[in-house]
Amino acid sequence: MFEALLRVHVICPWISELVKESSDVEIVSCRPVFKGSGASAFVRFRSLVDAKILSTRVSSHPYVVKARFRAMGKNSGVGLVESIQCPCSSLGLSYMHVLGIRVEKGSLVFRLLVQDEKEVQEIVDGLRSRGVRFRVEDIRRIHAKRFLTPRQEQVLLHSYLNGYFDNPRPVTLSKLAKDLEITPPSYMELLRKALKKVVSASFT
Secondary structure, eight states, rough: OOEEEEEEEETTTTTHHHHHHEEEEEEEEEEEETTTTEEEEEEEEEESOOHHHHHHHHSSSTTEEEEEEOSSTTEEEEEEEEEEEHHHHHTOOOOOOEEEEEEETEEEEEEEESSSSSHHHHHHHHHTTTTTOEEEEEEEEEOOSSSOOOHHHHHHHHHHHHHTTTOOOSOHHHHHHTTTOOOOOHHHHHHHHHHHHHHHTTTT
């Protein structure tokens, strides 16, 4: 497996609202929703603005269906943003295994998990055919076993943002599972596997 670093000269429509009040914005994960035209993105950022105020401002963007941010210490936080329009979908990148996306001065820098260099070439050819400005900045071999599957990542982030790890818990496992339209045992198994990978990675 390889990790490809790809700089694409596009920006998510709602990120401009977040960047106005934040720095070091990073999209930790993103998955297609709303029949592939939109996305659900988990973001990490640094900001002096209260997380609830950021939620309100980003939610006001016409493309945003839902935005929920939460403080994670002094001047930093995480959030989940669902939007009905995502540039990654039009780029053909939304169905790749995205390890993270940095926001840098009008560009998105993608970290993509790819099978081999041939797959990188297919991505490059696709972007060229769409007339997209981009640059491949790095390709390196990695060990992929420690990475979460998209579904494991979704469940882990969903449970965290909804307070499942808080004491007392404001939400039940059944409610969380219902949100994602899966059974509680399936939700718990995905969460268990995700936590195991995260803990294992911290000792390697």
